[in-house]
Amino acid sequence: MLKKLAYAVGALALLFGLWGVYIRLFEGEQSANYGSYIGWGLWVAMYLFLAGLAAGAYMLAAFDYLFNVPQFKGTGKTMLWAALVTLPAGLASIGMDLGHMERIWKVYLQPSFTSFLTLMVWGYTLFLILILVSLYFAFTAPDKKAMKVVMWIGFVTAILVAGGVGFLLGGNGARLYWHVGLLPAQFPVFAVASGAALMLLLVGWFMPGLEEKQRHDLLWLLAIISIATSVVKLYFLAADYTQSLYGGATDNLIAVNYVLSGPHAFMFWGVQIVLGLLIPVIVLAQPKLAKNGTIAGLMGVFLLIGYAAARILIVVPGQVAEMMPGQAAAFYGPKLTLDYTPSLMEWSVTSAVLGFALLGILIGMDYLLAYFSRLTARLTEVKK
Amino acid sequence: MTPKQKKLSRRDFLKLSALTAGTAGLLGSLPGVMRQVQRVIAANTNPSFEAQPENQLYTVCLQCNTGCGIKVKILDGIAAKIDGNPYSPWTLWPHPAYETPVKEMATVEGALCPKGQAGIQTAYDPYRIVSVLKRKPGTKRGEGQWVTIPFEQAIEEIVEGGDLFGEGHVDGLRAVRALTDPEVAAEMATKIKGIWDEKDADRKRALIEAFKSEFRPYLDALIDPEHPDLGPKNNQFMFVWGRMKGGREDVVHRFVQEAYGSINMNGHTTICQGSLYFTGKQMSSKWNAAKGSFDSGDKFYWQADTGNSEFVIYAGTNLFDSNYGPPQRVPKATDAIVNGRKFAVVDPRLSKLAARAWKWVPIKPGTDAALALGMIRWMLENERYNKAYLSIANVAAQVAAGEPNYTNATWLVKISNGVPGKHLRASELGLISKQTVQRDNEAVEVYLGQDGTEYPGDTPVALVDGVPTPINVLNADAAPVVGDLLFSGRVGDFEVKTGLQILLESAQEHTLAEWAEIAGVSENDIIVLANEFTSHGRKAAVDIHRGSSQHTNGFYNNNAWYMVNLLIGNFDYKGGTIKASTYNRKGEKPGQPFPVMTMFGEHHFTAFGIDMLRTKTTYEKSTLFDGTYPTRRPWFPIATDIYQEDIPSIGDAYPYPIKILMTYMSSLPYSVPGGQKIIEILADTHKIPLFIASDIMISETSMYADYIFPDLTYLERWEFHGSHPSVPWKVENVRQPAISIPGWPTTEVWGEEIPLSFEAVLLAVAEKLELPGFGPDGFGEGTPYIRPEDFYLKQVADIAFGEKEDGSDSVPEADEEEVRIFLAARRHLPKSVFDPDKWKAAVGNDESLWRKVIFVLNRGGRYEAFEKGYKGAKVAHPYGRLINLYQEKTATTINTMTGSPFTGYTKYIPAGLSATGEPIPHPGYDLRLITYKTMTMAKARGISNYWTLAIVPEGYLLINSQDAARLGIQDGDTVRISSASNPDGAYDLQNGKKHPIEGKAKVSEAIRPGVVAFPLGFGHWASGSTDVEIDGRVVPGDPRRAVPLMANGAMQLDPVLGNTGLSDLAGGSAVFYDSMVKVEKV
Amino acid sequence: MSNEAKLLQKYASEVFAGLVAPLEGMEISAAPAEDPLAAEDVLVRMHRELARALEKSPSERRWVMVIDLRRCIGCHACTVACVAENKLPPGVVYRPVMTEEIGTYPNVTMKFLPRPCMQCEHSPCTEVCPVNATYHNEEEIVVVDYEQCIGCRACMAACPYGARTFDFGYHYAEQLPMFDGAIVGGQTAAGYEHISQEYGQEWERKGRHESPVGNVRKCHFCLHRIKDGILPACTTTCIGRATYFGDANDPDSLVTELINKPNVIRLKEELGTEPRVYYIV
């Protein structure tokens, strides 16, 4: 039932998303609401979110393949697959954000390595390859050692790319809200957290192959991971914000106030904190509830929404403070505003991306992974 | 008093460089520095179009009325960029040598304000109309429904009239031009003058009867034979213009008065800074020695010599946002900031200028005269004024003292019942007497003094060391008279005072503390200003403009400030108070090739009669005079061009009804206080049976017209922009076609193809009506006036020739290279605009003159050399004659609303009074509304400039935080502005449409509490801001042009007249700063 | 003796020098008095100095801009001139002027701050560009290669001065109605919007995707004008004569003179960006 619902949601999302993609590709970016002061909006946030998710999923796959945590046994492939789907989804999101996406090849052929963006694109490309190789080994498992090596490389890469994304923002010396030393450190934690949340969802709702006991144990473990990372996250957040408010640097104050009491404060208090953190933490802290697949899955969804919101609340507020005070009143024009609410077109594109990711994961779990197993099994047989 | 220069001062340096430049000029090469630049550019293999003289055309900006020289850079026929014309003193300071070859100027450019930069968007405005629009028959004026009709049909309809709109017959231009015989008109005019000059009522009656019998066959052609001085029916065609400059103005004069024969052509002076002009006129009224009385003065005004004053008080002058104008005056003022010269700003609002000033005095609006009189009192009582200068009573003494001008400060004025009236005449004391003497065997009447000295006429008297002395005013060889400055007492049978004494007593009407209280400033402010002002010799000046002028007491505010100047004698001095100078464009100087104003052939028509605005004769002289006051509407014996009176007078049909109204470049309902009343009349087909407009779009005015004729913008047409008083050099700015809009329609008139334009309308009407002064013999036998440039190029030729009879003042001839560039730079212009053969023919095919014309056109005007602006400590082109400290002419002019004469001296009169001089109650309306201009907006016409709208996208109401707090208004709140005369706070646009007087509040510290202010230029309800229908198709308006706020409609209406705002009856100004309003959050 | 004659006597040597100086490259009163406006308009002086600088090789000159905040009147002529020169579309601005009201009535004033690109020596914007689309050209001006830029806006986020804006493909007049025979109409009127000579190249900028649409744009010190010996548009149009431009490697240039005074600051020095735009306060 849940699965049908998920398929339906995914399909509808994709369908609604196609409209936005069409507008974006053929009419350009005028109907987006990001602009010249807040230049990075929903799509960049979703990129951070999905790329982080991919890294997180990979790390959780490592719990199976690398650390051999018993509860995770057998989940590795699914998580690798999830990584394989969410990463391109994230890249699609950032791709749509480019003024000239047709020139993306330049990043490969004419790159500048002083740019963290270049490093990220290259890093994620490498990471994508690693996911593929990992997945290949996971199926073929020619030799456990090679798999381990690949997974190690992948694991470290996942941490680095996740952290790198943090640097992409944090490296901007002029953006005080982003320019927090710990930002690159926070991102891998976020990645693990979001990976765990995704897994809660997948294990809770869909993973049919697991036996009850392992499923309960795994959910409980994931619940603990989620609670732990949530607490860490909350701590980071509290540290950041109190430090900003105390420090009183104007730009920081503007940003933090925008988050806490700005026009989109609900996004923070309602979505990120209550829905995305408090409710899941409280619910998941009860072993009975946490072990209930339906509920755990739902909490996974809540957590994911919370993490997505958190990305937006990192990306956007970092840009609300004018780089030159008075700038917004010095020249008027479209896209020269200091507030940002994603437009319908932006939501639509994001919907396409998420719909793609959701359907991709589902289809993979339901058909492809099984198909690949059969395929590789047959192949190994033939070899033999 | 003369400051000694020890170091190589800035001033010396200017002279030095001028000398050097002059020498270089003699040797044939001008700024040699340009040469270096040329080398570099030559080395540049691929210079962009911008850098090439062949793609540059010099003309004159008209985004605002400053008229800065511009360089239009053209690519593929499109104006791609506008920059400052480097020859123009408006854009570079000092300006380079005029003779510099254009080629060398290709990469030099001067400064322009943002509006000047955005001018491209005025020309290329999508909402510009390209066809004649006719009000759709069956729809009402202002309903916004139009049909396009061919130009020829439109001309046919306005000339022949008929049932044009299905509303019954309408007289056309032919029918209204009832009197067509120029000779009869001339005779009538003479007779009418006789009637006017007759003071005796009975004899006047008799003259009228005689007139009626003499012109019996023509009485039908008069508006009212019982009042023949209303003139011919021709006068029922009225031409009203907003912004119009030389050239077009001269053509309009020819068309309306001398060809069509209507007396009614009026400009917009009084909503601009009218009273300033007419204060100037009264202060400059000329002593006529033979008549022993004053003739009219000149309509002009003075400004401060910004670049050389050590201290300027800018009172109601908005130098850093508007005025005449930013590129020209700002660099001189910012130079003052960094180089230790100072300025103070008197303004209720912290203008940008005030923000940079040494001192800001946030005066209570309307009280400038109080502040000035406080200063005058201090200056006089502390002997901080230029006694030596003011004592000079005549030209002889002026010459002896080496002064550039003199005043009547010492002339005795007769006082009756405490009121100063006329100057005492020498004959009244028996000092001189009229005698008949034989001269060359002829008897002539002269005045002889007791010692036998001859005087050309009766003369004024001064006390010289207490002895009454006749003043031979104008004769430089007569006895110099240096009079006593202060005297009050009896001389002979007369109670008299000197002019200065009268001023002193007026200043002593209040103590400094009281003056300060009235002006809402501190006593210390007055003293500090006066002290500083009198600490710089003659290098200090008060500079005034609209802020002091546009009040009911504007004339006296202006006069008061000018008195402050006069007390230090700074007129005509470098760093003092100076006037404008232009090359004669009318060919009035001997030797000039084309006396265009009089080149008319034989049939020149004499327009005559009382004009609609009652300015050309006095009520008392007219046959309308019945001994009663007030008159139905005021007469304006001092001022002219009373814009705010045009339409309301038509509304009241006073003094007579109008049949055809034509407007040109005017935004009456928008720019005039109380414009909603103007709309009411414009929309009324009974009051104005035919309404024709020349416009570039469907604007606030032309939306009510029956026909709109498209015009060329300033980038496509001819005009002579003249100069401004703060410019010392002799100049003339020549506006010429720089571009042509792709596909711009043309028409055929007199067999010539010319672009659809204002000129096309006049020429076509003239052709149809066979008006004199136009056509193949328009300039006299064999000299045609069939193309626009036939007129204008002759004027350019006059300017090129200069003002010396022998031609020694003429510009050089363009050499081959300059001719080549001239032609190349115009290669994109269609033949209908630029045909070199036709252009050359317009200047009589005189090769030498033609080349001089090219020389001028290549530079966008004529500009005197920088070093020629001054002679020593004085300006080179001084005003140079009597300045009336006391105004006899004003004191003997009757205010027809009170029946008493105007006051002839500086006096504080409270602002905001009605036409009859009564205070106007305004219960519940507790904020004073004022207005100002913002740098990025020019008038009604700035709204099409999207580039500048990006800087200031809408007009807000500036309100002090104290008032805002009291009214619970926060920054950004939308507020409505209403007043006792517009309690709804809305314009009634007729046809059931309203336009709210609402906008956003800007809560600020930069304005005096109790005063609110809004900028001009926003709050449109036409001009592309709203939908209109043309040929049944909707042309949607642009919301960017529909932004708030325009609050002229909330300004106080005159309670006596009802249908117009307040006016300064002496100076003529429409009043913009004396209304009380309520501001409410909506 | 007339004033002029006295003056002549006083400075005879200078004048004489003026007379005998060869006409080629002659300079009228080369030595400015304490006030740069004394002898000629600063615009003319800077124009002359620009020509001098252009005779050097690009790497030998060091373009700087100096803005005298005492003389800036917040007129925005520079902003609009820049828009007009570069045909900047709606939403794109290279040189805004910030206005600030300070104080309480009646002790109140206004401050104006024009902000072109600082042409930072250590420019955060160029470092973050993934494809080297924005870089220091041979004259050390920070340029954007529109054909190279992928429109990622990383440079926009990185610039501490907000000096970069994104071209979303708007036009000022083009979208407005067309109605042949009645009004000029949007497309006809908007011809000028397609004339841009930035970087010495023609940018028609038609359509929704054609560069510079989809690119980040910024002030480039008008290098397309400089190369032809014309000063930047914001400089020539500065009615306050508050903006100066020139070669700081030329010891005699106006800008060199100005930036070697103590009352000169640069914005956000603490970030170590080393701007080439100086402010006189």
Ligand SMILES: Nc1nc2c(c(=O)[nH]1)N[C@H]1C(S)=C(S)[C@@H](COP(=O)(O)OP(=O)(O)OC[C@H]3O[C@@H](n4cnc5c(=O)[nH]c(N)nc54)[C@H](O)[C@@H]3O)O[C@H]1N2
């Ligand atoms: N940007 C721009 N410039 C323009 C024009 C334009 O439309 N836009 N138009 C041009 C034209 S036609 C003209 S006539 C000139 C006008 O030039 P100005 O007269 O210099 O300009 P305004 O902006 O009308 O300024 C009037 C000033 O008077 C102040 N004021 C109001 N009431 C009083 C008062 O009682 N006393 C004193 N002392 N000050 C007072 C206002 O606050 C305002 O600052 O500008 C020209 N220049």
Ligand SMILES: Nc1nc2c(c(=O)[nH]1)N[C@H]1C(S)=C(S)[C@@H](COP(=O)(O)OP(=O)(O)OC[C@H]3O[C@@H](n4cnc5c(=O)[nH]c(N)nc54)[C@H](O)[C@@H]3O)O[C@H]1N2
């Ligand atoms: N609130 C407020 N009101 C003011 C002022 C103020 O400071 N504040 N200032 C006043 C001053 S100083 C003045 S001078 C007046 C000006 O007021 P007006 O003299 O009435 O003129 P404009 O506002 O310039 O309007 C001219 C109109 O002519 C049309 N037009 C534009 N260009 C052309 C052209 O090339 N040819 C033709 N035929 N028509 C054209 C346009 O429709 C435009 O609306 O406004 C006054 N009104």
Ligand code: SF4
């Ligand atoms: S001041 Fe007026 S005339 Fe001069 S450039 Fe600006 S708008 Fe044009």
Ligand code: SF4
């Ligand atoms: S101001 Fe900004 S855009 Fe300009 S060079 Fe510096 S960092 Fe780059």
Ligand code: SF4
């Ligand atoms: S927007 Fe263009 S110039 Fe800026 S960083 Fe991205 S690719 Fe480079």
Ligand code: SF4
């Ligand atoms: S230098 Fe050129 S591009 Fe830069 S702000 Fe000035 S005008 Fe604009």
Ligand code: SF4
């Ligand atoms: S043009 Fe000059 S005076 Fe005007 S705002 Fe720009 S820098 Fe300031």
Ligand SMILES: [Mo]
């Ligand atoms: Mo005006």
